[in-house]
Amino acid sequence: MERVAIIGVGQSEFGELWEKGFREIVLKAGIEALEDAGLEGKEIEAMYVGNMSGGRYLAQEHIAALIADYSGLSQMGIPSTRVEGADASGGLALRQAFLSVASGLHDIVIAAGAEKVSDVGSEMTTDIIASSADREWEGFVGATIPALYALMARMHFTKYGTTPEDLALVSVKNHRNGALNPKAQFRREITIEDVLRSPFVAEPLRLLDCAPLSDGAAAVILANEKVAKEYTDAPVYIKACTQASDYLALQNREDITTMRAVKIAAEMAYKQSNLTPDSIDVVELHDSFTIAELIAYEDLGFVEKGRGAELIREGITSLDGSLPTNPSGGLKACGHAIGATGIRQAVEITYQLRGKAGKRQVDAETGLSLNIGGTGATAVVTIYEIG
């Protein structure tokens, strides 16, 4: 396998982008990534696009061809492929792009992720997001995604003594970080009381335990190590990018306080990169709900099962802790632009490892990102290292 480096990153703003179309936000992210890399579109050899539900949000499938067209890349005829795994779609695009360079097939590839959700109503949005879970066994009987995560939280409370205050601390931390990120959707701090006074969405999860669903796009340009050196003095190497699956419906899982796909993908990623959880300096993970961040601490091997809350209580995952997690603000404060999120995480890790993360900069030479689809049936773990 060839060594693969990130040589350019870009992202649009995340949020309710009423005045912008899907094409515009994708193009903005792509152009920013090209400019960051200092290369021209015609040097790109292939494109992978992560998008969950263009069919329902935009009445548009064939999204990868659309983006190749609008960005001018179809003039060269390059292969452009959409991948989908609910809100892990961005991570899947990153992984397919990584594999296409690691295998020696291509030298320079772009991975993008995008979603435009604002143009449909909130009821339809709830239904679309529920299509990331099992429609026949979960959605049809009324389970929404917040409701399914609420079951996981409730079980975590019962088995391990995790509390609503622990969940609130996750949200408070991520908002504190997001306040330092110019591209975050919510750039303001909140308090534990704010979280605990916010209305229930699905008990015990309150409004401020839930990431927003956002419009947004992000892009990264990957290159073979040899080519990368022509474009950048600070290549961020991808040491591993692994993917695993779990049962789609919660009812089939042995333990709903664990995401088995995360554990499997993480174990593979550590093995492939010859790293251990201890050696990771910065983490971007999938806090679609606060409980998901605590479960991820455990399943990524940072702490043993059931003790995730200790990391947030003790400030270990704060910006000034020993394992800063979601320095960007995470999904909670950055916004969760579904298919874009997995790519946005790679953008943040790249900024951090380059030392270009501004006020939210941490001290880091290695990074890890975790992107999850739905309630964890798909997981992608990526490990990065500055060259």
Added chain:
Amino acid sequence: MERVAIIGVGQSEFGELWEKGFREIVLKAGIEALEDAGLEGKEIEAMYVGNMSGGRYLAQEHIAALIADYSGLSQMGIPSTRVEGADASGGLALRQAFLSVASGLHDIVIAAGAEKVSDVGSEMTTDIIASSADREWEGFVGATIPALYALMARMHFTKYGTTPEDLALVSVKNHRNGALNPKAQFRREITIEDVLRSPFVAEPLRLLDCAPLSDGAAAVILANEKVAKEYTDAPVYIKACTQASDYLALQNREDITTMRAVKIAAEMAYKQSNLTPDSIDVVELHDSFTIAELIAYEDLGFVEKGRGAELIREGITSLDGSLPTNPSGGLKACGHAIGATGIRQAVEITYQLRGKAGKRQVDAETGLSLNIGGTGATAVVTIYEIG
């Protein structure tokens, strides 16, 4: 790159499968492929799934996780990835699976394609299929997919003298072949008069110029050459599997009688396989509309631009001609189960090269398949050879 062989193939029936669910038809195709290969599910290392619009047909995204779950493959945690490129989704799944074995990453991978379209009404189906074209520049102003292909046909008539009778001959041939295929949706012959008396869908295209939209699934199992030999005495090698893009909207293309993505993908495939159009013995191509088959003859290099109709007039592409094309009956008679079609084509070529195609058997050692997305913005060309 490692040599990649098809070691197992399977497909469900195609058609209006009212009594079967999406899961059942996918599972049927998958189990048939496993039995054909003589292996167990736990030997599969990864899965790629082609599906165009589960979000709208089934209110279900995250289709690859669903299939991994329902087939028991998520028990092993293997990566399962949906790819989408409109009705080229199956071809994209085949290509990603091919690349994952060719690169040495995996030894045994399954590529599946599936679509369940019957459960929504025909008006919605028309709109969903239109989402494979450019929604903002084409669909929004009323252009349907048949209407866009009608423009291509009209231009081909004007520039090259192709006639409605030529189109009808394509449909007659494909129905004649389909009548010999037990898994075809339409197993009856039709006449030129039947076609020319059928109602217009979008002038000059009539009902019998158009492939149906069908429910169906298909699966192929790919293996590294070394592994393949443990499972089969008749491996069908994939010599090349290439993909290219074109502008999504017809308005941006220089010439709407050519599908540039097909030309680019075909040229790459011939080059990679060290073969020429002359050396191809059997073809499965994307006759979503009769005009698409004639244009494909030209863009695949079997005849020069504008002279596609000669191949059908002279019987060259008939079952007993020198370049038998769509021996399965093609999309027209087999049915077009959108995301499944690219995989179904690989299934047919495999049967043909193994000499197991029953009454529709042709004499062939090399084969080619062409899978197209929408009006040609995505094209996948695959070249096969019996081992």
